[in-house]
Amino acid sequence: MPVWMHPVRALAPVLAACCALAAAPAHAEWSEQDLTAAAALRDRALAGTQAMEHLTSLTTEVGPRLAGSAGDAAAVRWALNRLGELGFSNVRSQDVLVPHWVRGDAQVAIVAPFPQPLVGVALGGSIGTPEGGIEAQVVEFESLEALTTADEEAVNGKIVFINHRMERTRDGSGYSAAVGGRTQGASVAGNLGAAAIVIRSVGTSDDRIAHTGIVSYRADAPRIPAFAISNPDADLLARQLRSGKPVRLRVWSSARELPPAWSANVIGEIPGGERADEIVLLGAHLDSWDLGPGAHDDGAGVAIVMEAASLIARMERRPARTIRVVLFANEEFGLSGAREYARALGDEAQRHVLAMEADMGAGPVWRIESRVAPEALGSIDTFHEVLGPLELERGGNETFGGADLTPLVPLGVPMLGLTLDGTHYFDVHHTVNDTLDKVNPKDLDQSVAAFAVSAWLAATKQGDFGRLTPASE
Amino acid sequence: MPVWMHPVRALAPVLAACCALAAAPAHAEWSEQDLTAAAALRDRALAGTQAMEHLTSLTTEVGPRLAGSAGDAAAVRWALNRLGELGFSNVRSQDVLVPHWVRGDAQVAIVAPFPQPLVGVALGGSIGTPEGGIEAQVVEFESLEALTTADEEAVNGKIVFINHRMERTRDGSGYSAAVGGRTQGASVAGNLGAAAIVIRSVGTSDDRIAHTGIVSYRADAPRIPAFAISNPDADLLARQLRSGKPVRLRVWSSARELPPAWSANVIGEIPGGERADEIVLLGAHLDSWDLGPGAHDDGAGVAIVMEAASLIARMERRPARTIRVVLFANEEFGLSGAREYARALGDEAQRHVLAMEADMGAGPVWRIESRVAPEALGSIDTFHEVLGPLELERGGNETFGGADLTPLVPLGVPMLGLTLDGTHYFDVHHTVNDTLDKVNPKDLDQSVAAFAVSAWLAATKQGDFGRLTPASE
Numbered sequence: 027m028p029v030w031m032h033p034v035r036a037l038a039p040v041l042a043a044c045c046a047l048a049a050a051p052a053h054a055e056w057s058e059q060d061l062t063a064a065a066a067l068r069d070r071a072l073a074g075t076q077a078m079e080h081l082t083s084l085t086t087e088v089g090p091r092l093a094g095s096a097g098d099a100a101a102v103r104w105a106l107n108r109l110g111e112l113g114f115s116n117v118r119s120q121d122v123l124v125p126h127w128v129r130g131d132a133q134v135a136i137v138a139p140f141p142q143p144l145v146g147v148a149l150g151g152s153i154g155t156p157e158g159g160i161e162a163q164v165v166e167f168e169s170l171e172a173l174t175t176a177d178e179e180a181v182n183g184k185i186v187f188i189n190h191r192m193e194r195t196r197d198g199s200g201y202s203a204a205v206g207g208r209t210q211g212a213s214v215a216g217n218l219g220a221a222a223i224v225i226r227s228v229g230t231s232d233d234r235i236a237h238t239g240i241v242s243y244r245a246d247a248p249r250i251p252a253f254a255i256s257n258p259d260a261d262l263l264a265r266q267l268r269s270g271k272p273v274r275l276r277v278w279s280s281a282r283e284l285p286p287a288w289s290a291n292v293i294g295e296i297p298g299g300e301r302a303d304e305i306v307l308l309g310a311h312l313d314s315w316d317l318g319p320g321a322h323d324d325g326a327g328v329a330i331v332m333e334a335a336s337l338i339a340r341m342e343r344r345p346a347r348t349i350r351v352v353l354f355a356n357e358e359f360g361l362s363g364a365r366e367y368a369r370a371l372g373d374e375a376q377r378h379v380l381a382m383e384a385d386m387g388a389g390p391v392w393r394i395e396s397r398v399a400p401e402a403l404g405s406i407d408t409f410h411e412v413l414g415p416l417e418l419e420r421g422g423n424e425t426f427g428g429a430d431l432t433p434l435v436p437l438g439v440p441m442l443g444l445t446l447d448g449t450h451y452f453d454v455h456h457t458v459n460d461t462l463d464k465v466n467p468k469d470l471d472q473s474v475a476a477f478a479v480s481a482w483l484a485a486t487k488q489g490d491f492g493r494l495t496p497a498s499e
Numbered sequence: 500m501p502v503w504m505h506p507v508r509a510l511a512p513v514l515a516a517c518c519a520l521a522a523a524p525a526h527a528e529w530s531e532q533d534l535t536a537a538a539a540l541r542d543r544a545l546a547g548t549q550a551m552e553h554l555t556s557l558t559t560e561v562g563p564r565l566a567g568s569a570g571d572a573a574a575v576r577w578a579l580n581r582l583g584e585l586g587f588s589n590v591r592s593q594d595v596l597v598p599h600w601v602r603g604d605a606q607v608a609i610v611a612p613f614p615q616p617l618v619g620v621a622l623g624g625s626i627g628t629p630e631g632g633i634e635a636q637v638v639e640f641e642s643l644e645a646l647t648t649a650d651e652e653a654v655n656g657k658i659v660f661i662n663h664r665m666e667r668t669r670d671g672s673g674y675s676a677a678v679g680g681r682t683q684g685a686s687v688a689g690n691l692g693a694a695a696i697v698i699r700s701v702g703t704s705d706d707r708i709a710h711t712g713i714v715s716y717r718a719d720a721p722r723i724p725a726f727a728i729s730n731p732d733a734d735l736l737a738r739q740l741r742s743g744k745p746v747r748l749r750v751w752s753s754a755r756e757l758p759p760a761w762s763a764n765v766i767g768e769i770p771g772g773e774r775a776d777e778i779v780l781l782g783a784h785l786d787s788w789d790l791g792p793g794a795h796d797d798g799a800g801v802a803i804v805m806e807a808a809s810l811i812a813r814m815e816r817r818p819a820r821t822i823r824v825v826l827f828a829n830e831e832f833g834l835s836g837a838r839e840y841a842r843a844l845g846d847e848a849q850r851h852v853l854a855m856e857a858d859m860g861a862g863p864v865w866r867i868e869s870r871v872a873p874e875a876l877g878s879i880d881t882f883h884e885v886l887g888p889l890e891l892e893r894g895g896n897e898t899f900g901g902a903d904l905t906p907l908v909p910l911g912v913p914m915l916g917l918t919l920d921g922t923h924y925f926d927v928h929h930t931v932n933d934t935l936d937k938v939n940p941k942d943l944d945q946s947v948a949a950f951a952v953s954a955w956l957a958a959t960k961q962g963d964f965g966r967l968t969p970a971s972e
Binding site: 082459 | 561613614615708734735739742791931932
């Protein structure tokens with residue numbers, strides 16, 4: 027255990043308040059030149075990057091890119107070309123077999139007591155309905171929890187409506203609290219004999235736009251068609267339910283599952299110097315939902331990590347370690363790309379010294395957190411210091427890292443969490459509204475600064491961030 | 500010409516600054532009791548009305564109500580019932596024959612150079628496409644004016660794209676400036692040999708929601724299918740056009756015209772006292788576009804005028820003149836209801852002393868203007884004074900009045916314009932997003948106050964507002 031770590035932690039508040047970074051002995055795990063370069067990298071990114079150009083290109087020339095679709099294949103080609111044009115080394119694709127679900131069309135309508143069409147979408151992976159659709163009385167639940175404790179008699183033969191409104195939060199916790207209704211509701215309702223399920227969109231927008239996302243059918247439950255309706259439509263349905271008259275819905279969907287298709291992770295590297303076999307991983311996912319061009323989810327992440335690494339490639343100094351950008355296939359539909367990446371790593375897993383992912387929109391980054399060995403926390407404090415002008419909050423040591431990084435956790439890979447501001451993310455996430463015009467280029471540049479500096483510091487640090495074991499998770 | 504008018508105008512600024520309303524001799528056209536009642540009416544409305552309940556009922560129990568549709572018929576029944584429940588007298592419907600256009604489905608997609616689906620809708624009244632759709636190269640124009648001066652060679656066989664972005668304004672002038680591309684673009688393009696026309700939505704929303712509204716085919720031009728795409732989709736199309744590569748669109752629509760159908764104006768009255776045969780008209784339109792429940796357009800107007808008159812009915816004093824609420828059929832598709840109302844008036848037109856309409860959303864009212872005989876302008880100043888707490892701007896004497904009032908202009912009917920704030924109106928107008936949750940009840944109440952006070956003052960005023968002749972327009 028390097029002895030320099032503890033002094034750093036003790037000194038950190040003082041350092042932040044008073045001292046030039048390079049002069050502090052506590053930063054001995056970085057050379058003065060590496061710290062100076064980190065600050066210059068930060069300032070260069072804050073002054074303006076090409077991240078918005080990457081994102082403009084992706085959303086204009088590719089657009090929606092659901093796993094298995096033609097857009098997904100176009101995205102792989104786009105990413106290979108783009109990384110090549112930016113001068114990445116070892117640009118390559120890694121084949122990944124992905125599910126191939128096709129949305130088709132959907133209709134949701136109130137047929138009684140006051141007929142009105144609703145704006146609805148099939149949830150991702152939902153089965154379709156019979157050709158004539160399904161019409162049944164609606165039974166409302168305020169949450170997944172309420173549905174879970176319902177009597178079969180109250181649900182059997184009916185269409186379940188989960189009316190759980192997601193709360194707006196900066197850290198996305200409102201999403202986590204509500205999303206169970208989407209992922210698990212169909213199987214809970216199916217086991218109670220429901221004919222179908224319709225949920226209030228797990229999103230914060232008041233637009234008449236419905237929010238998709240994956241439904242997870244349990245093996246032990248009958249599969250029933252699953253839909254989301256927009257927030258204003260959920261309001262309307264709730265108002266009709268308040269009339270006291272029986273409310274009947276008609277749902278129809280032509281969603282279907284095709285045979286699995288080939289997609290690919292796309293990988294490119296900025297080669298390291300004296301420790302080139304050690305890897306700092308910057309991840310994002312290349313796929314998106316089919317409804318929109320995925321500007322925030324996760325085109326922004328793709329642009330951020332691509333640009334962060336590209337800025338490092340253009341520095342005069344070379345990082346000691348290799349910086350690897352991985353654009354994962356199929357995050358949305360079950361993490362196939364992330365699983366394949368982790369599966370194929372073999373011994374290389376041990377040489378992943380730190381991993382970070384951008385997958386909650388365009389930013390800005392507002393918090394820095396980690397999942398590293400306790401002895402390495404002082405290094406994260408240094409990241410925080412160098413990123414001082416970004417005024418980040420200092421989070422804890424239990425970060426989730428990012429969905430695509432979860433298969434690396436059992437392999438002991440340390441994680442850095444650069445938390446993107448999710449306050450408005452769920453206004454557009456998984457909807458047709460996830461478009462380029464909603465992205466603020468300044469936020470994107472700030473995020474690039476955070477990722478570039480962190481990647482640089484991780485790639486130039488003397489010593490590593492420890493290894494994690496499942497017990498330490 | 501009553502002699503009392505001129506002194507009022509001269510004194511108005513002084514009065515506004517210093518005097519109790521009832522005490523001023525300049526207000527001799529109203530009794531002290533009528534002015535006191537007006538102020539009480541104002542304060543009562545500002546304290547809270549039932550307008551939001553009317554609007555909630557209409558949007559929940561009826562919803563979309565395009566002329567000729569089942570929803571339109573349901574709206575007529577709803578309005579007859581509601582006016583009856585509120586205690587209106589002479590509640591009746593007036594048959595109106597309306598066009599019956601059916602939207603069907605629509606698809607708009609870029610097929611080259613970078614295929615992407617777009618969010619588009621057929622414009623109101625558009626013909627459909629052949630079953631296989633229409634695919635052609637796109638030619639872009641910045642405005643209707645630019646299209647008007649185009650060469651046939653540049654347009655022939657192509658799909659015209661009018662990329663005119665509407666400006667956000669308080670008075671709706673941004674809409675007027677852009678809407679020509681929607682109403683006239685199809686015929687201008689048709690005469691130049693275009694295969695179809697696609698316009699940027701005439702709306703201010705950055706949601707991926709397209710804006711409908713009527714297209715006016717000229718008799719001398721070939722009819723071509725007409726579509727609108729959302730603002731973000733217009734951005735995307737423009738970006739692909741900037742690539743320099745030929746851009747091809749595919750459009751498809753199953754829109755069609757059915758035989759005309761019967762609808763109705765719905766009318767109810769608060770009977771006057773000593774001059775009951777004279778009428779103060781409060782108008783709004785009952786129909787909406789089919790895409791949404793028309794909460795702002797014009798459910799809000801219906802709720803405002805219904806509630807304004809209803810508040811007067813519940814006063815202890817009875818107005819001298821009759822207050823007539825007219826909920827016009829089919830404003831959106833050619834003003835059939837307004838034309839029929841005016842056509843059937845006969846001699847009664849001469850007894851319409853003042854007309855006002857609420858048809859630009861939920862408010863608040865921010866300006867008071869008029870179209871009255873010059874000698875009656877002092878009375879409008881009094882309206883302005885009594886509405887003092889609303890801090891309205893004092894507009895001119897050339898108000899448009901409202902679309903449904905235009906057939907009354909040639910009949911000489913004086914108009915009052917209570918201008919509703921249109922700043923955010925065109926975010927939702929004519930779209931699926933025109934829903935109840937976007938309405939602020941306080942704005943609605945403020946608007947009720949303005950309409951109720953104005954109706955009351957018009958109905959209790961000694962003398963009239965003059966008559967207008969076409970020459971004075």
